[in-house]
Amino acid sequence: AVVRSQAVAIEKEVPESERPETFLREADGPSSGNAHHSAVRARFEKMIRDTQDAVCAAVEAADGGAKFKEDVWSRPGGGGGITRVLQDGAVFEKAGVNVSVVYGVMPPEAYRAAKGDANAKPGPIPFFAAGISSVLHPKNPFAPTLHFNYRYFETDAPKDTPGAPRQWWFGGGTDFTPAYIFEEDVKHFHSVQKQACDKFDPSFYPRFKKWCDDYFLVTHRGERRGLGGIFFDDLNDYDQEMLLSFSTECASSVIPAYIPIIERRKDTPFTDEHKAWQQLRRGRYVEFNLVYDRGTTFGLKTGGRIESILVSLPLTARWEYDHKPEEGSEEWKLLDACINPKDWIDLH
Amino acid sequence: AVVRSQAVAIEKEVPESERPETFLREADGPSSGNAHHSAVRARFEKMIRDTQDAVCAAVEAADGGAKFKEDVWSRPGGGGGITRVLQDGAVFEKAGVNVSVVYGVMPPEAYRAAKGDANAKPGPIPFFAAGISSVLHPKNPFAPTLHFNYRYFETDAPKDTPGAPRQWWFGGGTDFTPAYIFEEDVKHFHSVQKQACDKFDPSFYPRFKKWCDDYFLVTHRGERRGLGGIFFDDLNDYDQEMLLSFSTECASSVIPAYIPIIERRKDTPFTDEHKAWQQLRRGRYVEFNLVYDRGTTFGLKTGGRIESILVSLPLTARWEYDHKPEEGSEEWKLLDACINPKDWIDLH
Numbered sequence: 001a002v003v004r005s006q007a008v009a010i011e012k013e014v015p016e017s018e019r020p021e022t023f024l025r026e027a028d029g030p031s032s033g034n035a036h037h038s039a040v041r042a043r044f045e046k047m048i049r050d051t052q053d054a055v056c057a058a059v060e061a062a063d064g065g066a067k068f069k070e071d072v073w074s075r076p077g078g079g080g081g082i083t084r085v086l087q088d089g090a091v092f093e094k095a096g097v098n099v100s101v102v103y104g105v106m107p108p109e110a111y112r113a114a115k116g117d118a119n120a121k122p123g124p125i126p127f128f129a130a131g132i133s134s135v136l137h138p139k140n141p142f143a144p145t146l147h148f149n150y151r152y153f154e155t156d157a158p159k160d161t162p163g164a165p166r167q168w169w170f171g172g173g174t175d176f177t178p179a180y181i182f183e184e185d186v187k188h189f190h191s192v193q194k195q196a197c198d199k200f201d202p203s204f205y206p207r208f209k210k211w212c213d214d215y216f217l218v219t220h221r222g223e224r225r226g227l228g229g230i231f232f233d234d235l236n237d238y239d240q241e242m243l244l245s246f247s248t249e250c251a252s253s254v255i256p257a258y259i260p261i262i263e264r265r266k267d268t269p270f271t272d273e274h275k276a277w278q279q280l281r282r283g284r285y286v287e288f289n290l291v292y293d294r295g296t297t298f299g300l301k302t303g304g305r306i307e308s309i310l311v312s313l314p315l316t317a318r319w320e321y322d323h324k325p326e327e328g329s330e331e332w333k334l335l336d337a338c339i340n341p342k343d344w345i346d347l348h
Numbered sequence: 349a350v351v352r353s354q355a356v357a358i359e360k361e362v363p364e365s366e367r368p369e370t371f372l373r374e375a376d377g378p379s380s381g382n383a384h385h386s387a388v389r390a391r392f393e394k395m396i397r398d399t400q401d402a403v404c405a406a407v408e409a410a411d412g413g414a415k416f417k418e419d420v421w422s423r424p425g426g427g428g429g430i431t432r433v434l435q436d437g438a439v440f441e442k443a444g445v446n447v448s449v450v451y452g453v454m455p456p457e458a459y460r461a462a463k464g465d466a467n468a469k470p471g472p473i474p475f476f477a478a479g480i481s482s483v484l485h486p487k488n489p490f491a492p493t494l495h496f497n498y499r500y501f502e503t504d505a506p507k508d509t510p511g512a513p514r515q516w517w518f519g520g521g522t523d524f525t526p527a528y529i530f531e532e533d534v535k536h537f538h539s540v541q542k543q544a545c546d547k548f549d550p551s552f553y554p555r556f557k558k559w560c561d562d563y564f565l566v567t568h569r570g571e572r573r574g575l576g577g578i579f580f581d582d583l584n585d586y587d588q589e590m591l592l593s594f595s596t597e598c599a600s601s602v603i604p605a606y607i608p609i610i611e612r613r614k615d616t617p618f619t620d621e622h623k624a625w626q627q628l629r630r631g632r633y634v635e636f637n638l639v640y641d642r643g644t645t646f647g648l649k650t651g652g653r654i655e656s657i658l659v660s661l662p663l664t665a666r667w668e669y670d671h672k673p674e675e676g677s678e679e680w681k682l683l684d685a686c687i688n689p690k691d692w693i694d695l696h
Contacts, residue, residue: 071670085669096669220648279664286665287658290638291648300568300639310635313667316627317634320663321433321444322419322655 013073013305016080023101025078028128040168040244041128044152047244048099048132049082051150051251055097055134056084058255062262063089068097073305079103083308087315091143091266096311097134104129106155126156131172132251133295135312136258141278143265144178144185145226145285146258147312149295150247169236170243174254175212176261177226177285179278181334183347185261186227190344192257193230193250200246201238208232213341218288223338225281225288277331279318286317361421361653364428371449373426376476388516388592389476392500395592396447396480397430399498399599403445403482404432406603410610411437416445421653427451431656435663439491439614444659445482452477454503474504479520480599481643483660484606489626491613492526492533493574493633494606495660497643498595518591519581522602523560524609525574525633527626529682531695533609534575538692540605541578541598548594549586556580561689566636571686573629573636625679627666634665 028041056068066089074080081100086092105124131151138145150172157166176189190209197204212231216224230250235243289296289312299309325331376389404416414437422428429448434440453472479499486493498520505514524537538557545552560579564572578598583591637644637660647657673679 069669087669094667094669220651220654283661286634287638290635291645297639303568306568307670310667311669313631315668316664316666318664319442319658319661321417321435321442321659 011075011077012303013075013080016072016074019070019072019082020074020080023074023078023080023130025103040152040240041130041154043244044130044247045099045101047248047251048130048150051132051254052082052084052097052099052134054252055254056086058259059086059092059095059097059136062259062266063091063095065090066092068095071307073308075103077103081305081308083305083311085311089139091138091140091262093137093139094311094315095134095136096308097132098308098311099130099132100308101130102128123158123160125158128154133312134254137282137314138262138266140266140268141179141270141274142182142268143262144176144189144258145282145314146174146176146254148172148174148251148254150251152244152247167236168240169234170247171233171235172247172250173208173212173215173229173231174250174257175216175226175229175231176258177281179281179334180274180330181227181337182265183344185264186344187347189227189229189257189261192253194345196246196249196253197230199249200242204232204246205230216288217292218284219292221284221287223284223335224341225285225338227337227344228341276318276320277325279316280320280323281334282314282317283319286313289313359423359425360651361423361428364420364422367418367420367430368422368428371422371426371428371478373451388500388588389478389502391592392478392595393447393449395596395599396478396498399480399602400430400432400445400447402600403602404434406607407434407440407443407445407484410607410614411439411443413438414440416443419655423451425451429653429656431653431659433659437487439486439488439610441485441487442659442663443482443484444656445480446656446659447478447480448656449478450476471506471508473506476502481660482602485630485662486610486614488614488616489527489618489622490530490616491610492524492537492606493630493662494522494524494602496520496522496599496602498599500592500595515584516588517582517584518595519583520595520598521556521560521563521577521579522598522605523564523574523577523579524606525629527629527682528622528678529575529685530613531692533612534692535695537575537577537605537609540601542693544594544597544601545578547597548590552580552594553578564636565640566632567640569632569635571632571683572689573633573686575685575692576689624666624668625673627664628668628671629682630662630665631667634661637661 022042022045024041024045060067063086066086068084068086071083079102081098083098086095104127106127129151131149133149134147136146152170154168155166158164174193178185194205197208208230209228212228213224215231216226216228218225296309296312325335370393372389372393408415411434414434416432416434419431427450429446431446434443452475454475477499479497481497482495484494500518502516503514506512522541526533542553545556556578557576560576561572563579564574564576566573644657644660673683
């Protein structure tokens, strides 16, 4: 009698016993000899799957014992995903690394392109979306939580509107959420993001750092969930090849940005008070994800795979009434930095 | 540097050192000799404040040691509230009992009355809202969480629309959220709700029981957060005096419905597995409150007092990836009852 209802009727995912070589429909496949766009879809899928393998291997190595459990799923009309979760390890409380490849149909109002023929009204527009999404929650309160997500989105050209173009864009980011500030960690993390950005455009890091600070705001508290990183969305005003390379570079930067911090902090001794503060910050993380995060709220409302979407939530979280850290304490410093974002690379 | 930004600019609440006798504006006060509506406002405020006192006393007695902490606040233009929280007691993990009296202004589109003069367009409409809201989270996994909320809402008659009426309505409910089913507890709880309803209208219990089952749905999971109770909203199609008495009766029923269950379950021995399951159900509670609950989401978006709004969240919660209780287990039975609501009074 245990069943799931869905807010929106989309094809229900089905579990698969094996990882397919690709989730792309045949016409999009790497060997289809098809148009350029297929090549981008296929190359993006390969990039996110390689990233998933590499990040999972690095997390397992840092954990030193626990292994990821894998769930593969697909949808009858094409598309699917691989959800990997490591829970209750030696170092990680909960680590999720998901890839998904989704085919869908969007209402014409959501198609934002300048129309080729202003009088033609397009019907529903098929779209393609592929992405990797990951949240890594360590146990030690001095080791930060990491989130990253890189995605590629494409619409078909509307068939009934001659001249209206195919649309595509990239989105993503890498940000981290410590419960305590170690300046060398924050500086290292942001420096790696900046290096990845600077290879492509010197305006990227300052722009995407600010975008990240703006996006991860728990509005009702006036504080960010963490200490930022980079974030961008709807990016299509650069060369497509350049943005594919940029996304790839960002994804490759996850391990060097994060794993050295984990190695430094994973065995730091801590008290119950340190742990309780980390749990309170995890509560803020839950507030952000359930109330504001676009991917989460969109996924919950459109019948996405709930367990894949909510794997981002921490294993444990805490809400104390009216908790206020003592002014000047380490907890207060973290909170202050979440309220007033800093330039971590050039700290004054 | 620690400040709070607000999504909507409303007057910020200020802390008060003492409880005022009333939060009503002078013209609304019990001694103003004013119109009938003032009497309802004043009598409703007295009812919710008496209920707050009675429930807090009963919770403290059941806890056997811990005391509520009280925060009183007011807004410069009138209105205010009393937030009482008991945290980390012997029996209760977190118990919040809040009353608030709010004066505000609603956009004319929200004024739902048939207009007296169809051509007149009303300006912004002043409104009055008073309510009590409470969530009690016990520690023992066999003792259920309780929620109740009773509220009264009134608009002024639009001054610039002759003939358009003053509007008023009542809302509220009492529902409970066990992690494990004890049929005698569920039957007792629902029977007390039914008794309160039956004193006023035999249609109330079946109607408000179903309304409760429909409202507390965690839509993305297709399961309710708990085992229901009663819920009603926008109730104005009965005599106003009758609905005031009905709300009062429901509020008086909270203690006899709940405290006997707490007394029976508060010392039941339990294992780490029982506790982990309770924590998982608390995670669902958080999902409902942050994603769906109207009071919470409205409060977060309109700059209400955040700590009063989020006192409903449990002290601790847990999210495990893809947790599925074994078919036939006690955990499975609870989940099944959250998915398929039952008639608890006439169980077959």
